[in-house]
Amino acid sequence: MNVDSPTRNRNRLWLIAIFAMFFGSMLVAGLLRFSGWRPEGMKNHGELLQPPGDLRQVVPTLAGGGAYHWDRRARIWRIALAPPASCTIECEKLARDLDKVWRLFGKDADRVHVLWVGTAPAQVLHPDALRELQPEPAIRAALPRVDGVPGEPREGVPVYVIDPNGFVIMRYPAGFDPAGLRTDMSRLLKLR
Numbered sequence: 001m002n003v004d005s006p007t008r009n010r011n012r013l014w015l016i017a018i019f020a021m022f023f024g025s026m027l028v029a030g031l032l033r034f035s036g037w038r039p040e041g042m043k044n045h046g047e048l049l050q051p052p053g054d055l056r057q058v059v060p061t062l063a064g065g066g067a068y069h070w071d072r073r074a075r076i077w078r079i080a081l082a083p084p085a086s087c088t089i090e091c092e093k094l095a096r097d098l099d100k101v102w103r104l105f106g107k108d109a110d111r112v113h114v115l116w117v118g119t120a121p122a123q124v125l126h127p128d129a130l131r132e133l134q135p136e137p138a139i140r141a142a143l144p145r146v147d148g149v150p151g152e153p154r155e156g157v158p159v160y161v162i163d164p165n166g167f168v169i170m171r172y173p174a175g176f177d178p179a180g181l182r183t184d185m186s187r188l189l190k191l192r
Contacts, residue, residue, distance in 0.1 A: 045180025
């Protein structure tokens, strides 16, 4: 079958255009991926801890007595903080913020516990969310940079996210935006 020269050239151009579109988009995607770029909606607001803290072997004691166990089958996520005993006004504001975040989880709120190491401000956090833990050195040791780091605001308390297995996976520095915590936790709660 003889094809005239203009038709053959047009078909070749179409083939080259299809080839360039297919492999060009793969090349651009690869360059973006390996350059570290991520879409805005895929970025964490908190710091992803590498390696994560490990609380699996620690059995915290509830303030009222009894043990708080890491039951991975229950799929409970935890928001944890270990403020110093002198924390007053900052802790009340943080407790109000965490209560608001917890309530915004709606139907998934029962899958999130707020672990407050020490005594939480009275009647600020919803009782279904709050689990007060006795301050134990093993808990503070598993929370990376719990006493802050140079360059972070000295006022406030860092907050952590603990997965259902007992790994401390994320850290939010003192003075963080609670909306970022809510966004990150909402993504995590979608994991089954």
